[in-house]
Amino acid sequence: MGTENLPRTIEMVEHDGGALAARIVDQRVLPRSLGYRNLTTCGDMVEAIKTLALRGAPAIGIGGAAALALYAANESTAADGTALLNELEDVAKFVASARPTAVNLSWGVKRALGVARSAGSRGVSAADVLDELAADVRAMIAEDEAANRAIGAHGAALxxxxxxxxxxxxxxxxxxxxxxxxxxxxxxxxxxxxxxxxxxxxxxxxxxxxxxxxxxxxxxxxxxxxxxxxxxxxxxxxxxxxxxxxxxxxxxxxxxxxxxxxxxxxxxxxxxxxxxxxxxxxxxxxxxxxxxxxxxxxxxxxxxxxxxxxxxxxxxxxxxxxxxxxxxxxxxxxxxxxxxxxxxxxxxx
The missing domain is CATH 3.40.50.10470 (Translation initiation factor eif-2b; domain 2)
Known part of the structure; x- marks a missing residue:
């Protein structure tokens, strides 16, 4: 036995014919059962964070960034990157306010908004902004695991x-x-x-x-x-x-x-x-x-x-x-x- 028996808390996946979704472990039903939810909208993610279906400072930081990607993928009707960025500026405020104490949530939202702003400044399409947002959320997931393993190594030495x-x-x-x-x-x-x-x-x-x-x-x-x-x-x-x-x-x-x-x-x-x-x-x-x-x-x-x-x-x-x-x-x-x-x-x- 070991950590290989633990589930992945949050992943970006395809859902319903290719739509972008965030697949999370629904922590409200543990320990009686291990259940998952596919979140497809910004509102879904905010609700999951507020109700503790997704919780933990690093996890909700990733969730905050994922919320912006989900909005861009499944809710926005913007035709170009600039219009999408304008929408995301308001969405970011909504997501960041979901839980006030853990700074990781606002950190993740700010990081995603930075990606969108960078893409928007290059005059790319809304689809390109989405691709960059989704790619960065996946990068955050990989970075978080690497950081946690490094924390583990440093802490174990004590x-x-x-x-x-x-x-x-x-x-x-x-x-x-x-x-x-x-x-x-x-x-x-x-x-x-x-x-x-x-x-x-x-x-x-x-x-x-x-x-x-x-x-x-x-x-x-x-x-x-x-x-x-x-x-x-x-x-x-x-x-x-x-x-x-x-x-x-x-x-x-x-x-x-x-x-x-x-x-x-x-x-x-x-x-x-x-x-x-x-x-x-x-x-x-x-x-x-x-x-x-x-x-x-x-x-x-x-x-x-x-x-x-x-x-x-x-x-x-x-x-x-x-x-x-x-x-x-x-x-x-x-x-x-x-x-x-x-x-x-x-x-x-």
Whole structure:
């Protein structure tokens, strides 16, 4: 067993007589079944991102770029590249607003828009703009896998033999095109025989750890123990955790990092118990424009994710992410190497 048993999260395919489609793993139905959806419109992609059918910062970055390609392929009536570009400028704003915290979404949209602008400036046809958009999405998919494998190699070098790793949410293959960021580190270390156990937080309220991470690790044959979020302190106190490895949705210039709600608490626990706390993320997650975590927009999710029934007069607070200060992070692992949090902008070259 190994990562070859994991599905490709997002691919560009032909659908219904040659129409362009984005084929995604529908993560809402895991772990009970492995299901796929073919998305053919920009609206389909935005709905998939908002409802978490497609999730994970790197994956939704690719999805954002794919949304523009799908619009160009299946919705636009523009006769030339300039007219199509004008339409895509508005489409890009719509797509980028689907989820505010993960900077990869706007990064992917901006990259696709840049491709369209470059093609449009050459006076090419709408069909040529589409071809270039689709080709670049496929390039992004390949680049993402390569980056994840590099992250895995750099991160595995930080871990010792018989390592016991705690992770939160899902920063695995399902959160990327393939292989994963935090779980990319796990997979690379496992291939080197270093992993004794992975503790997967269930990750309330949506359960990305219990539904997705545990499923992935099982598919790949990596030893895994699923725990409730509130058990992390106990297993750290018992000396059962050698490292915490998590992903990221946005990293500020000073190293402050937004990730799934509950990550900040884990970082505090790790600091108290002397356990190294690593962030694993591609450089596309670094937002050098924001100087500190207080500037990161935090997505507020629907109350029904927390409880299906809420008594009258009771409010529900459901932020999807929290911010971990740089001083609680041991190191940030990227495809370009390992960096101290305060030096993360050096990874941008």
């Amino acid at each position: 871990l010792g033999r018989d390592c016991r790793i705690l992770t939160h949410c899902n920063a695995g293959s399902l959160a990327t095109a393939f292989y994963g960021t935090a779980l990319g580190v796990v997979y690379a270390a496992s291939e080197q025989g270093k992993v004794a156990m992975v503790y997967a937080d269930e990750t309330r309220p949506v359960g990305q750890g219990s539904r997705l991470t545990a499923w992935e690790l099982g598919q790949a044959g990596v030893p895994c123990t699923l725990i409730c979020d509130n058990m992390a302190a106990s297993i750290m106190a018992a000396g059962k955790v050698d490292a915490v490895v998590v992903g990221a949705d946005r990293i500020c210039a000073n190293g402050d990092t937004a990730n799934k709600i509950g990550t900040y608490g884990l970082a505090v626990l790790a600091k108290h118990h002397g356990v190294p706390f690593y962030i694993a993320a591609p450089t596309s997650t670094v937002d050098a424009v924001l100087s500190a975590g207080s500037q990161i927009p935090i997505e507020q999710r629907d109350a029904t994710e927390v409880a299906s029934f809420v008594p009258d007069g009771v409010c529900v607070f459901n932020p999807a992410f929290d911010v971990t200060p740089a001083n609680l992070i041991t190191a940030i692992v990227t495809e370009r190497g390992v960096f101290e949090p305060e030096s993360i902008t050096q990874a941008l070259g």
